[in-house]
Amino acid sequence: MSEKASSEKAPQISGRERLNESLSVSLDGQSNELELRRVLDGISKDDELRTLAGRYQLIGDAVRGKVNKFANVDISKGVMAAIEQDEVDAAVAKETSGSVHSAANGSVANSKSNNVIEGLWASLGKVAMAASVAVAIVVGVRNSNPAPDVQLMAVNEPATLAQPVQLAQSGQNNYGVSGIRAGYNAKLHDSITPEQLAYAQSIADRATRERFHAYALQHAELSAMGNGQSILSFARLTSFDNQ
Amino acid sequence: MAENQDSDQELVARVKQGDKRAYDVLVIKYQHRILGLVGGYVNDFQEVQDVTQEAFIKAYRALEKFRGDSSFYTWLYRIAVNTAKNHLVSKGRRLPESDIDVHDADFLETATTLRVVDTPERNLYCDEIEQVIHDVIQRLPDELRTAVMLREFDGLSYEEIADVMDCPVGTVRSRIFRAREAIDREIRPLLGQGG
Numbered sequence: 001m002s003e004k005a006s007s008e009k010a011p012q013i014s015g016r017e018r019l020n021e022s023l024s025v026s027l028d029g030q031s032n033e034l035e036l037r038r039v040l041d042g043i044s045k046d047d048e049l050r051t052l053a054g055r056y057q058l059i060g061d062a063v064r065g066k067v068n069k070f071a072n073v074d075i076s077k078g079v080m081a082a083i084e085q086d087e088v089d090a091a092v093a094k095e096t097s098g099s100v101h102s103a104a105n106g107s108v109a110n111s112k113s114n115n116v117i118e119g120l121w122a123s124l125g126k127v128a129m130a131a132s133v134a135v136a137i138v139v140g141v142r143n144s145n146p147a148p149d150v151q152l153m154a155v156n157e158p159a160t161l162a163q164p165v166q167l168a169q170s171g172q173n174n175y176g177v178s179g180i181r182a183g184y185n186a187k188l189h190d191s192i193t194p195e196q197l198a199y200a201q202s203i204a205d206r207a208t209r210e211r212f213h214a215y216a217l218q219h220a221e222l223s224a225m226g227n228g229q230s231i232l233s234f235a236r237l238t239s240f241d242n243q
Numbered sequence: 244m245a246e247n248q249d250s251d252q253e254l255v256a257r258v259k260q261g262d263k264r265a266y267d268v269l270v271i272k273y274q275h276r277i278l279g280l281v282g283g284y285v286n287d288f289q290e291v292q293d294v295t296q297e298a299f300i301k302a303y304r305a306l307e308k309f310r311g312d313s314s315f316y317t318w319l320y321r322i323a324v325n326t327a328k329n330h331l332v333s334k335g336r337r338l339p340e341s342d343i344d345v346h347d348a349d350f351l352e353t354a355t356t357l358r359v360v361d362t363p364e365r366n367l368y369c370d371e372i373e374q375v376i377h378d379v380i381q382r383l384p385d386e387l388r389t390a391v392m393l394r395e396f397d398g399l400s401y402e403e404i405a406d407v408m409d410c411p412v413g414t415v416r417s418r419i420f421r422a423r424e425a426i427d428r429e430i431r432p433l434l435g436q437g438g
Contacts, residue, residue, distance in 0.1 A: 026250075028394060029250020030416065063380070063396050065373070068275060068278065084263075
């Protein structure tokens, strides 16, 4: 706004009057930034300035012949209070929805962690079962090693056979039975290394294979004695065994 | 009134930047006009105030969408009319056959259907205020009366008034302020706002 030099004496005015003049100028949209700031600040804090703004507005309405039945009604405070409350409610709602969301996330995380824990327990159970079986086998192997004279019951029992089945190596054949026996008589060992565990497993597997082979051989031998045509299968088995 | 529109745009811009106090000034400026407009749709005095308050709150929430293609008052006027109509529908009341035109809204009190609001006491009160203001203006010194009438009645800017009165802009702002102060001293007791 360009200012021409004032031709009238500037009267001494108080701070209050200066603020009122700034209000008058601001309502006309002619104030500078600093004045407008002072007025906005004043209206928000000073009820007197607020009501004065209403009266200045009323003067303008009266000059234009537009005073209506609501001239003495002031809803501005109510409007601003409602807007404030509206914003507070919105902020609270936002915060609440945020907490609910994080709580939901938390419960999902909890259920996930519960699942993980359950899975761990299940795995641990399986490992424990496998470990106890392995321990039983290992103990059985250790107990059986110093007793090479233990005879396989299957070998001793068919005494009536004309040609008893000869198992290739008695030491190896004993492992399976000893292992089973060890399952009942097992002494728990405190520490078992993975190498021991693997070794015990391989021994147990080999013993099972040999036992099965002995049964098959015995069956073939009996069949051969009963029927001459079956001698070929017996011969095939014995030749395979010799390999 | 281009000057009012400019000042409104500035206030609207401030509100959009987060300064709620600027909206307070807009409410003070237009509350009586919007109250009068809503009074053309709603009969109950308390309901008129409630609906007007709701209209201002709606306008505040929607202010981000206000592009400034029309004046702030025209935009606010539309919101107020819609709010008043929605209020009537929610109360199961009949809508008026025709809308109140934005240009006629200010003169609504003379042709409105207000029954509860339009009491003899209230009419007398309004007439008295208007009469007192006109009387004070007539008694003002010429330079103050001319300045305030050019501003309030003709809607001229301070620059334009300075040109018409051949005086500095600072003098114009001082004269308009002193005229308002003089009128305010007379109407304050009438409004029950002390002195």
